[in-house]
Amino acid sequence: MSEQPAGTFASLWVATSASTGYAALNADLDVDVAVIGGGIAGLTAALALKRAGQTVAVLEAARVGTGVTGNTTGKVTSLHRLAYTELAGRHGVEAARLYGEANEAAIQHVAGTVAEEGIDCGFRRVSNYTYAESEEALARVREEAALAGRLGLPASFTTEVPLPFAVKGAVRFDGQAQIHALRYVQGLARAVDGDRSFVFEDSPATGLRDGVPAVVDAEHGSIRAREIIVATNMPIEDKGIFDERCYLHRSYIVAARTALPPLDSTFLSVDEPMRSILTIDLDGASYVLAGGEGHPASERTDSAERYRRLSGFARDRLGVDEIVYRWSTQDAMPADGLPYVGLMSTDARHIHVITGLRKWGLTNGTAAALVLRDTLCGRPNPWAAVFDSTRASESTPAAAAPDAAPAVTEDATETAPASSGAVPIRSDLVRGAGSVVDVDGATTAVYVGPTGNVSAVSAVCTHLGCTVEFNPADVTWDCPCHGSRFSTDGTVIQGPATRNLAAGALPADLG
Numbered sequence: 001m002s003e004q005p006a007g008t009f010a011s012l013w014v015a016t017s018a019s020t021g022y023a024a025l026n027a028d029l030d031v032d033v034a035v036i037g038g039g040i041a042g043l044t045a046a047l048a049l050k051r052a053g054q055t056v057a058v059l060e061a062a063r064v065g066t067g068v069t070g071n072t073t074g075k076v077t078s079l080h081r082l083a084y085t086e087l088a089g090r091h092g093v094e095a096a097r098l099y100g101e102a103n104e105a106a107i108q109h110v111a112g113t114v115a116e117e118g119i120d121c122g123f124r125r126v127s128n129y130t131y132a133e134s135e136e137a138l139a140r141v142r143e144e145a146a147l148a149g150r151l152g153l154p155a156s157f158t159t160e161v162p163l164p165f166a167v168k169g170a171v172r173f174d175g176q177a178q179i180h181a182l183r184y185v186q187g188l189a190r191a192v193d194g195d196r197s198f199v200f201e202d203s204p205a206t207g208l209r210d211g212v213p214a215v216v217d218a219e220h221g222s223i224r225a226r227e228i229i230v231a232t233n234m235p236i237e238d239k240g241i242f243d244e245r246c247y248l249h250r251s252y253i254v255a256a257r258t259a260l261p262p263l264d265s266t267f268l269s270v271d272e273p274m275r276s277i278l279t280i281d282l283d284g285a286s287y288v289l290a291g292g293e294g295h296p297a298s299e300r301t302d303s304a305e306r307y308r309r310l311s312g313f314a315r316d317r318l319g320v321d322e323i324v325y326r327w328s329t330q331d332a333m334p335a336d337g338l339p340y341v342g343l344m345s346t347d348a349r350h351i352h353v354i355t356g357l358r359k360w361g362l363t364n365g366t367a368a369a370l371v372l373r374d375t376l377c378g379r380p381n382p383w384a385a386v387f388d389s390t391r392a393s394e395s396t397p398a399a400a401a402p403d404a405a406p407a408v409t410e411d412a413t414e415t416a417p418a419s420s421g422a423v424p425i426r427s428d429l430v431r432g433a434g435s436v437v438d439v440d441g442a443t444t445a446v447y448v449g450p451t452g453n454v455s456a457v458s459a460v461c462t463h464l465g466c467t468v469e470f471n472p473a474d475v476t477w478d479c480p481c482h483g484s485r486f487s488t489d490g491t492v493i494q495g496p497a498t499r500n501l502a503a504g505a506l507p508a509d510l511g
């Protein structure tokens with residue numbers, strides 16, 4: 001049995017933010033634009049539209065910013081590893097240039113919003129590096145630096161890389177930034193709420209109706225609007241088949257206290273295993289974040305081992321002792337490398353979508369929001385065509401059919417029950433672990449807490465019916481098909497599922 005990895009399972013950002021308390025939607029409402037999802041994409045769009053004179057209502061299923069945005073690394077940058085070489089090869093140099101221009105504009109938009117709204121989110125200008133340790137990676141960063149420079153981006157190749165370990169060289173982008181993303185979006189929410197615009201929490205949208213007006217339904221009220229923006233990361237009511245054109249990719253982050261002063265830079269490796277590094281001074285303490293261990297969310301894996309590998313990297317390469325927080329989250333990766341922004345489908349009239357932010361949504365999500373602000377205000381936008389959500393694009397290889405067996409790759413291992421001191425309470429149920437068992441013919445996900453408290457929910461994912469699996473390192477039920485995640489009481493943590501797991505019956509000998 002594997003021991004739990006070091007650190008409390010919580011994101012540094014969530015652990016260091018006050019919680020918000022916006023009311024739930026409990027009546028019908030009319031606004032110009034309804035926005036579903038209170039992450040960086042939805043809230044940036046809502047505030048930009050409000051500033052453009054529209055009334056808006058944001059409907060958030062949980063608490064604003066606690067989705068992917070509250071679990072991010074925090075880099076606000078247009079340097080996305082080797083994105084320009086990849087995009088120019090796939091879509092041409094002009095598309096790569098527009099992608100870079102959109103992301104640079106997003107950095108300036110975040111900087112401007114922080115200043116104008118007075119958002120205390122530790123916004124800090126830094127340089128961002130993609131670094132190479134091998135000769136092969138070195139050639140690739142040289143190529144990326146040269147291309148990005150030609151595209152007008154603030155790029156240079158350097159062998160001077162301010163890391164505490166030796167590397168061969170890097171592409172460096174200047175004028176980049178980092179933020180406490182949760183405090184930033186909480187600041188956006190404060191600016192949105194008021195003057196006939198609204199933020200609602202604990203209000204999952206349950207249905208959408210296109211038309212005039214377009215309508216968003218929630219449990220205790222409906223919002224009638226001229227236009228709807230679906231910014232739920234993976235779109236709900238997926239009419240555009242985005243779960244075939246995107247796949248969810250999960251990564252892990254550990255945060256450790258450090259005595260070292262913060263670096264004026266953020267870093268990402270080209271060589272595998274990919275590692276992401278960021279330092280931050282927060283409320284009088286210094287932290288270093290190490291991220292990586294990414295894999296398709298549909299891949300069966302040993303999360304505890306992934307956290308251990310990251311902790312080992314933080315100790316060996318960054319000189320930290322104690323890991324204080326660890327967390328994981330996942331983002332939608334577009335099949336062709338470009339975000340999807342625009343109408344939900346070719347048939348849609350008033351329902352728009354933002355998805356496929358490719359793990360760079362602090363800028364891609366911000367740029368996407370600006371595209372939709374312009375579209376909905378009838379203005380031209382230079383990036384709308386390249387991000388067009390209705391473009392023809394291939395399906396992702398990782399978009400598993402609902403009944404497909406989850407992919408198992410070389411480094412994947414069977415998940416093991418969690419705690420080493422676990423006590424079996426039945427041959428198939430162990431304290432501190434979850435198991436999928438048959439209860440009177442129903443496939444049931446049973447979790448036994450460390451103190452012996454038992455919860456039982458249906459193991460049938462409410463998205464398209466795959467069977468969820470227990471993730472012992474994060475203590476969640478994860479769906480191997482498209483990556484939905486649920487807490488042990490069945491609450492949706494992350495879609496595409498929008499409904500909680502149904503209540504389940506306890507096994508008779510535990511009931």
Ligand SMILES: Cc1cc2nc3c(=O)[nH]c(=O)nc-3n(C[C@H](O)[C@H](O)[C@H](O)COP(=O)(O)OP(=O)(O)OC[C@H]3O[C@@H](n4cnc5c(N)ncnc54)[C@H](O)[C@@H]3O)c2cc1C
Pocket residue numbers: 036037038039040041042059060061062063064065066067068069070071072073074075076077203204205206231232233236249250251252253291328329330331357358359360361362363364365495498
């Ligand atoms: C490990 C990791 C590290 C990353 N680091 C970086 C980084 O350093 N820089 C960067 O630019 N990007 C980074 N990203 C990507 C970035 O964090 C995301 O792209 C971005 O936060 C996504 O924002 P979002 O608004 O689309 O989604 P979210 O923040 O998830 O917002 C969507 C919201 O919709 C809500 N919702 C869902 N269903 C419903 C419903 N039915 N009704 C109402 N609300 C609903 C959810 O509760 C959620 O709050 C990282 C991603 C990962 C996985």
Ligand code: FES
Pocket residue numbers: 402461462463464465466479480481482483484495496497
């Ligand atoms: S069946 Fe799609 S996420 Fe579970």
